[in-house]
Amino acid sequence: MKQQSFEQQHQKTWEDIERLLKKPHRVENSSLCAEHYMQLCQQLALSKQRLYDASLIERLNKLVMQLYREIYRYRSESRLNLYTLFVRDFPLALYQHRYFIAIAMLVFVLPGVIAGLWIFFDETAIYSLMDFSNVRQIEQMYDPAASKLGRERESETDIMMFGFYIQNNISVAFRCFAAGLLLGIGTLLVLLSNGLQIGSVAGHLTRLDYVDTFYPFVVTHGAFELTAIVFSGAAGLKLGYALLSPGPYSRLSALRQAGREAIPMLYGIVLMLVIAAFIEAFWSSSASLPIGVKYSVGGICWLLVLLYCFSGRRFGSR
Amino acid sequence: MLDTSYRVEIPGGIELEAQVVGPVPRFLAFSIDFMIRSVMLLVVGIASIPFGELGAGFWFIFWFFIEWFYPVIFEVFWRGQTPGKKTLGLSVVQDDLTPVTFGTSLVRNLLRTADFLPFFYLFGLITMVSNARFQRLGDLAAGTLVISIRETAKPAEVTEVSALAPPTSLLRTEQTALVDFLHRSQHLSKPRQEELASILDEVTHSASDNRVEKLHRIGAWFLGVR
Numbered sequence: 001m002k003q004q005s006f007e008q009q010h011q012k013t014w015e016d017i018e019r020l021l022k023k024p025h026r027v028e029n030s031s032l033c034a035e036h037y038m039q040l041c042q043q044l045a046l047s048k049q050r051l052y053d054a055s056l057i058e059r060l061n062k063l064v065m066q067l068y069r070e071i072y073r074y075r076s077e078s079r080l081n082l083y084t085l086f087v088r089d090f091p092l093a094l095y096q097h098r099y100f101i102a103i104a105m106l107v108f109v110l111p112g113v114i115a116g117l118w119i120f121f122d123e124t125a126i127y128s129l130m131d132f133s134n135v136r137q138i139e140q141m142y143d144p145a146a147s148k149l150g151r152e153r154e155s156e157t158d159i160m161m162f163g164f165y166i167q168n169n170i171s172v173a174f175r176c177f178a179a180g181l182l183l184g185i186g187t188l189l190v191l192l193s194n195g196l197q198i199g200s201v202a203g204h205l206t207r208l209d210y211v212d213t214f215y216p217f218v219v220t221h222g223a224f225e226l227t228a229i230v231f232s233g234a235a236g237l238k239l240g241y242a243l244l245s246p247g248p249y250s251r252l253s254a255l256r257q258a259g260r261e262a263i264p265m266l267y268g269i270v271l272m273l274v275i276a277a278f279i280e281a282f283w284s285s286s287a288s289l290p291i292g293v294k295y296s297v298g299g300i301c302w303l304l305v306l307l308y309c310f311s312g313r314r315f316g317s318r
Numbered sequence: 319m320l321d322t323s324y325r326v327e328i329p330g331g332i333e334l335e336a337q338v339v340g341p342v343p344r345f346l347a348f349s350i351d352f353m354i355r356s357v358m359l360l361v362v363g364i365a366s367i368p369f370g371e372l373g374a375g376f377w378f379i380f381w382f383f384i385e386w387f388y389p390v391i392f393e394v395f396w397r398g399q400t401p402g403k404k405t406l407g408l409s410v411v412q413d414d415l416t417p418v419t420f421g422t423s424l425v426r427n428l429l430r431t432a433d434f435l436p437f438f439y440l441f442g443l444i445t446m447v448s449n450a451r452f453q454r455l456g457d458l459a460a461g462t463l464v465i466s467i468r469e470t471a472k473p474a475e476v477t478e479v480s481a482l483a484p485p486t487s488l489l490r491t492e493q494t495a496l497v498d499f500l501h502r503s504q505h506l507s508k509p510r511q512e513e514l515a516s517i518l519d520e521v522t523h524s525a526s527d528n529r530v531e532k533l534h535r536i537g538a539w540f541l542g543v544r
Contacts, residue, residue, distance in 0.1 A: 001542075002540070002541060002542025003497065003540075003541050003542055004541045004542030004543060005542050006542075037330065038330065040330075041328075041330030041331060041332050044332050045331065045332045048332075050490075051490045051491060051493070051494045052494070052497075053473075053494050053497040053498045053501055053541075054494075054498050054501075055470075055472075055473035055498075055501045055502075056473075058470055059470070061334060061335055062467075062470065064328075064330065064332070064334060065334050065336065065415060065467075068328055068330070068334065068415065068416070069397070069411070069415070069416065069417050072416035072417060073417050154371070156370060156371040156372045156375075157371050159371065159372050159375035159376075160371040160372070160374045160375035160378070161375070162375055162379075163374065163375035163376060163377065163378030163379045163382075164374075164375070164378045166378060166379050166382050167378040167379065167381050167382040167385075170382060170386075171382065171385065171386070174386060174428050174431065175431050177428060178428050178429045178430070178431035178432045179431065179432060179435075180432075181429055181432035181455050181459065182432060182435065182441075186432070186435075239459065252458060255458060255459050256458070256459060256460070256461045258459070259422075259425045259429075259459035259460050259461070260421070260422075260425075260461075262425065263421035263422075263424065263425060266424060266425075266428065
């Protein structure tokens with residue numbers, strides 16, 4: 001069949017499809033799409049085999065591609081199922097990342113503890129890790145003699161801090177993950193510097209005996225925030241490890257696999273950090289609550305978070 | 319390496335072909351998006367000033383969403399196109415040419431941070447130009463690529479050309495070349511058409527004044543005009 005008659009024969013269908021594609025996203029269109037898609041695939045194959053010219057093949061190729069994308073738009077995995085995500089996928093991903101979590105935790109906690117102890121026993125040590133002005137600022141924030149003790153903060157300030165914690169903390173976690181692409185080195189540096197910072201602040205405030213203002217403040221949201229930072233580090237380390245040691249795969253497919261496995265981790269990390277920001281802004285900051293209540297709630301939160309994090313083990317055989 | 323075609327065999331039993339897009343259009347698209355984002359942040363920031371700390375809290379959350387989720391939301395719910403990509407006719411797809419999912423779009427956009435290092439997307443640029451599909455680091459990890467879905471030029475109308483039987487029998491590829499020559503005639507300058515047509519002077523036995531027209535008429539013949 002000559003090209004011109006072929007075109008004349010199918011011209012109307014093609015125009016119909018072009019019109020159909022102008023208003024996508026309709027459910028009733030999808031069965032039409034499938035029908036047109038099969039016809040067009042055949043026509044494109046014929047045109048190629050009969051060596052019709054480039055402009056026709058290009059046009060058909062474009063139509064097929066648009067239909068193809070329309071058909072594969074409705075994937076079950078593109079719709080988030082929050083229940084399976086947080087009951088199964090996130091804990092399972094944690095289980096699969098367990099060695100990376102262990103390493104991330106070591107890199108985060110160990111230098112922090114060492115720095116904390118050093119600063120606790122040596123009063124000048126803090127200034128080799130932090131600026132003088134930062135140290136002053138932190139001292140003022142947690143000074144038990146400060147006038148704001150026992151006074152409730154404005155609720156509007158709480159909301160502002162909530163927004164700030166969301167923006168700041170989740171961005172840190174995302175960057176910690178992304179930095180893993182640099183062979184894991186970036187993630188290690190982010191974990192190390194955050195661990196050192198938190199450790200030295202804790203050591204310094206303990207040495208000043210600001211224990212009753214600092215620890216009740218951090219204990220509850222720390223359960224979510226510190227763990228989430230470690231998890232983002234673990235996801236980042238896995239990216240780096242995939243590049244360094246891809247095993248039986250090519251480096252590229254190992255990286256893609258690691259990227260895919262990180263997705264439930266990322267959702268989980270965001271959820272944990274939103275919870276942490278909420279607690280930090282509205283619960284931890286409250287000065288009127290007794291210290292005992294804060295420690296108990298904090299302890300319960302730690303217990304629940306840890307239980308939840310280990311719940312992925314039962315899916316471990318997969 | 320100069321070929322930007324990317325081919326995938328799809329379940330329809332055929333090979334689809336897409337054109338991957340290099341750094342320059344993608345940088346332009348990024349710049350447009352960057353401006354849109356800045357303006358949005360500025361407008362919302364100004365609008366939230368009267369609400370004091372409440373407004374500041376809202377603005378922080380808005381900033382967070384714009385920084386990390388602006389591309390994700392657009393890529394997932396708007397055919398793989400942020401406004402900047404739409405302006406330049408680009409689209410983000412998975413490497414099997416299906417639309418991006420929320421998860422893959424999230425990975426490719428979070429890893430933007432690594433592409434940005436050490437300054438202004440240097441790693442991203444180096445990665446992009448060292449693989450044939452122009453994927454930056456985030457694309458490699460997410461398994462995505464950026465293709466062009468720009469409108470292609472329409473072929474020239476051939477109704478006014480009367481067909482002419484070819485003087486000798488031609489292979490199918492040669493026939494296609496003549497049809498292509500006819501269809502592309504509007505996009506080639508007259509001297510260039512002359513130059514191309516003169517190669518076939520020995521076959522068509524034509525004089526210099528009508529060699530282009532003669533080839534067009536033969537092309538029309540193969541197209542099916544009678």
